[in-house]
Amino acid sequence: MNKVNPFHIRTERLDLIPATLEILEGDRDDRQKLARLLSAAVPGSWPPPLLDEETLGEFIRMTAENADPFFITWYWVRDDPAEGARVLIGSGGIASAPAHGTALIGYSVLEEFQCRGYATEAVRHIVATAFALPGVRRIMATTYPDLVGSIRVLEKNGFTCAGKTTAGEGFEEGTNVYVLEKNAAPV
Secondary structure (H helix, E strand, C coil), X not given: CCCCCCCCEECCCEEXXXXXXXXXXXXXXXXXXXXXXXXXXXXXXXXXXXXXXXHHHHHHHHHHHCCCCCCEEEEEEECCHHHCCCEEEEEEEEEECCCCCEEEEEEEECHHHCCCCHHHHHHHHHHHHHHHCCCCCEEEEEECCCCHHHHHHXXXXXXXXXXXXXXXXXXXXXXXXXXEEHHHCCC
């Protein structure tokens, strides 16, 4: 029997596949296996910005330990017949934030697939999934002030800037914090 993952998300043009330990290890060790597990082509430009070896290693650890009740990361596969074959274009997910009831969101898209609305579409569905989790009342994101595309994705999804991060907060210094409250989320 094929069990459907409740966190598998279909959007208008994307198939957001929840990462399993096997998928994450395939990403780290074997791109052909990753392609097979996602049923998608993996571009030579993979991984996207910000999904470096250290981050991938942390995702593997978090998945293996299963200690964060909010941690879910998705591989974003473009699945739009008008655009051709299935292709891996990005990733993004959520994790617990230090503040109670708050999830962090992060995402990254391959450069050749940016500025096409894919991140806005994926984040909209990830936000809805995050707010459906028990106890999530707020979602936070951090981004650098010069990442205009990332800021636009957040703003299009209802996030508002809450100011700059400062040393000791646990975030990259010099980033801006964006927040979306559950009762303010777009429908």
